[in-house]
Amino acid sequence: MQIYITPEKKISQFCKPYIIAEIGANHNGDMKLARKLISEASKCGCDAVKFQSWTLTSVDSEACFQECGTEKEIQKIKDQVKKYSLNQSQHKELKKICQEFNVDFCSTPFSFDEVDMLAELDVPFFKVASGDLTYLQLIGYMAEKRKPMVVSTGMAKLSEIEAAIETIRSKGNNDIILLHCVSLYPPEASEVNLKTIPYLNETFGVPCGFSDHSIGIHMPLASIALGASVIEKHFTLDHNMEGWDHAVSATPEEMTQIVQYSNEIQIAIGHKSKTLSPREVEMRSGFHRSIVASTPLTAGTILKEKHFAFKRPGTGIKPVEAKYLVGRKLKCDIKFDFPITWNDIN
Missing domain, CATH: 3.20.20.70 (Aldolase class I)
Incomplete structure (x- = not known):
């Protein structure tokens, strides 16, 4: 009113x-x-x-x-x-x-x-x-x-x-x-x-x-x-x-x-909802985490949880998706502390 x-x-x-x-x-x-x-x-x-x-x-x-x-x-x-x-x-x-x-x-x-x-x-x-x-x-x-x-x-x-x-x-x-x-x-x-x-x-x-x-x-x-x-x-x-x-x-x-x-x-x-402002959306990639190699990995490696570390930025595979990588084979070498991407696995 x-x-x-x-x-x-x-x-x-x-x-x-x-x-x-x-x-x-x-x-x-x-x-x-x-x-x-x-x-x-x-x-x-x-x-x-x-x-x-x-x-x-x-x-x-x-x-x-x-x-x-x-x-x-x-x-x-x-x-x-x-x-x-x-x-x-x-x-x-x-x-x-x-x-x-x-x-x-x-x-x-x-x-x-x-x-x-x-x-x-x-x-x-x-x-x-x-x-x-x-x-x-x-x-x-x-x-x-x-x-x-x-x-x-x-x-x-x-x-x-x-x-x-x-x-x-x-x-x-x-x-x-x-x-x-x-x-x-x-x-x-x-x-x-x-x-x-x-x-x-x-x-x-x-x-x-x-x-x-x-x-x-x-x-x-x-x-x-x-x-x-x-x-x-x-x-x-x-x-x-x-x-x-x-x-x-x-x-x-x-x-x-x-x-x-x-x-x-x-x-x-504001209002009763959970929304993100455009500026907060921009912050997500910088503050969320991605899966990176915890050690240097070579092509052909069968991935296990011990191969993963979770670090910023959040531009790669999300930590909650780690279970989908376990048991998959790498197609290429991954340097230490670099992200593992979906293109890197069979």
Whole structure:
């Protein structure tokens, strides 16, 4: 199955992986920093950059904030949420910047109004956050926009994933991509469970990818070998920057490696068969062995196994064919260490 994100880019495990640089809130409320992140993601070869579209009131209730600690601590978090949120004008500006750097602009909406705003901006797909997998009302509203749906599955039970898929399909939208995700920042290696990727693909029959929160580049690269057709990785300029996700993000150097190596791995996966490349065929004669004389042999010699040695190159009689030479008579002399050919025997 393949899904077109844009007329030029399609999602399939047989195609170049679609790489999303998850900027999220790593712009820290600074549009100059956001521009720099987009520019660097483009240089890395990423297909898309993704932001998050929320406000102080579109996700967390006041009761949720009250669980964050003291009044001072609560106010600090509210100030951060307000600072890191993006208004409609900023969304439009970010899309223009993405067009300037030839990278797809997308964002995760957390409310109906934000879905409408992103639809007006003609994002190539809608992203469902792991935390909203059970928010079927919002998922259904996104699906009605008839754009591909990229659905993260962190914290989800299989039945919840199935319900989300059924909701999307009930709206006449069959363009669904699941992202295996572990909603820990970062997860331990034992918690990543990359075999979930082919399992989700086999279970639901849709393209699958990996939304990664691990440290380093090895987990997303490993996911390609297990069939991931989309990689989403948080992106930063510096792990030590102030903010929520910089520590678990990829730097430009790391993202460049993810893009480069994931493309190479996808090509190297190949197909389920045992075939030889033309270059490997050329190597056969040089590295395989042939039957050569283990001692100088004279015409009339009745060949025995003791007369044989097996050495490179493999241009003569194969070692497995030695039994067909035993008992045969030589028609000519054979020098030591030279091949015995079918023309040399009666």
